Structures are given as C-alpha cells and as structure tokens.
Amino acid sequence: MVEIKKVPVNAPEFQSNGPHPKLKGVFLSLQKLFFASQQAGTGSSQSIAHGLGVVPAGVLCIPTDGGTVTYGTHTATNVVVTVTSAKHFDVLAWL
Numbered sequence: 001m002v003e004i005k006k007v008p009v010n011a012p013e014f015q016s017n018g019p020h021p022k023l024k025g026v027f028l029s030l031q032k033l034f035f036a037s038q039q040a041g042t043g044s045s046q047s048i049a050h051g052l053g054v055v056p057a058g059v060l061c062i063p064t065d066g067g068t069v070t071y072g073t074h075t076a077t078n079v080v081v082t083v084t085s086a087k088h089f090d091v092l093a094w095l
Helices: none
Strands: 034-042 045-049 058-063 069-071 079-083 088-092
Touching: 034 045, 058 069, 058 079, 079 088
Parallel strands: none
Antiparallel strands: 034 088, 045 079, 058 088, 069 079
C-alpha cells in the first residue's frame, strides 16, 4: 500500500497571494487593452481610435474572413492598418 501525504512547500513564491500587483503580462485585468471586432477593410489606410492614451506596445489585427493586413505607424490615439477591401477583421492593442 502507498500512503500519500500533502506536504506544504516552503517557498515564498508558492505561499504568496499572487504576483506583484504591478507585474504586467500575468493577469490581463492589470493590463490596458483595446479590442475592436468586426471592422471592415477598405483597401486603404484606416485609423481606428483605441483610447489607450499612448502608442500601444503591441497591436494584433486578425482577418476573420481572409484578406491581408499591413500595419501602419500607430499613434497615441489610433491603430493604423490597411486591410483588403470588404474583408472583416478584429483589432487587439495593448500597453
């Protein structure tokens, strides 16, 4: 017969209530995010207001029904992308 006992691990990282409150990337709730779904491409440069207040650290534009995406130079107010005309896409931007 095998007996299994639960032994507490004596390591601070396992005993803490969670990561440091300023640590980004672990909990999305601590990040500033922008998500826009079902935008329609025009075939030319489009500016989509993100409301983050600064230039995003990262932007991901996902075509949902085909097409291509070209990223422009994002600003503190807009995500700039060019998407194939009449193709739909989602945008995610974060700090």
